[in-house]
Amino acid sequence: MSPAETNPAARTVASTQSEMTEIILPNDTNTLGNLLGGRLMHFIDLTGAMAAYRHSRTYIVTAAMDHIDFIRPVRLGDLLTLKSSVNRAFTTSMEVGVKVWSENTQTGKLLHVASAYLVFVAIDKEGRRQKVPQLIPETPNEIRRHADALLRREHREAEQARRKEARLATTAQEDTAPINP
Ligand SMILES: CC(C)(COP(=O)(O)OP(=O)(O)OC[C@H]1O[C@@H](n2cnc3c(N)ncnc32)[C@H](O)[C@@H]1OP(=O)(O)O)[C@@H](O)C(=O)NCCC(=O)NCCS
8 A cells, every 4th residue: 555545644746746838938038038037937936836736735825936046048939848846745834846948849959947946835815824734755756855855944944044143133233323324
């Protein structure tokens, strides 16, 4: 019996897999005819959210988007394919990985253009955080991503704590600084 069968509340990575394809139009590009970074981030957020919805079956918010690698530019007229799945579910949050390819419509050549990790938090209609089901990694790649997601969470938490400390120090300095030095 598979882990998903023994724990019906748990879901497999495969059940979260999502995909979106877009054609890159002039409105999506800069003056050089390359896809805008912000537009790509928007597509990444949407595709990531699809996987998080499929895992949690709740409302969700994006808590963080990190580790975006813009590897190659995407050209006007290319097809853009984004694939996502949940890497790990924590208590109320989920880390989702998104991988992006461009496809030249004339040659069919596929290029890996970007990768990103996002964290989504499950909430109800009133914005109260909700527990998410356990995630079951099955394949060797899923097991590796599951382990890596924990390391990234630890790194995120350490970075958040560092930023919070820096913010508090700045606020304390600003509080004591004269208004018109
Ligand atoms: C994301 C949000 C719900 C977290 O609220 P919070 O009061 O800080 O929540 P908590 O500290 O109790 O953390 C709740 C979970 O979110 C995770 N989390 C919170 N901030 C995070 C961040 N910056 N990065 C990654 N995970 C984060 C926590 O690790 C925790 O996960 P867990 O329950 O699985 O252990 C809140 O900050 C929020 O609503 N932000 C705005 C979201 C938004 O508008 N997004 C853009 C549009 S969708």
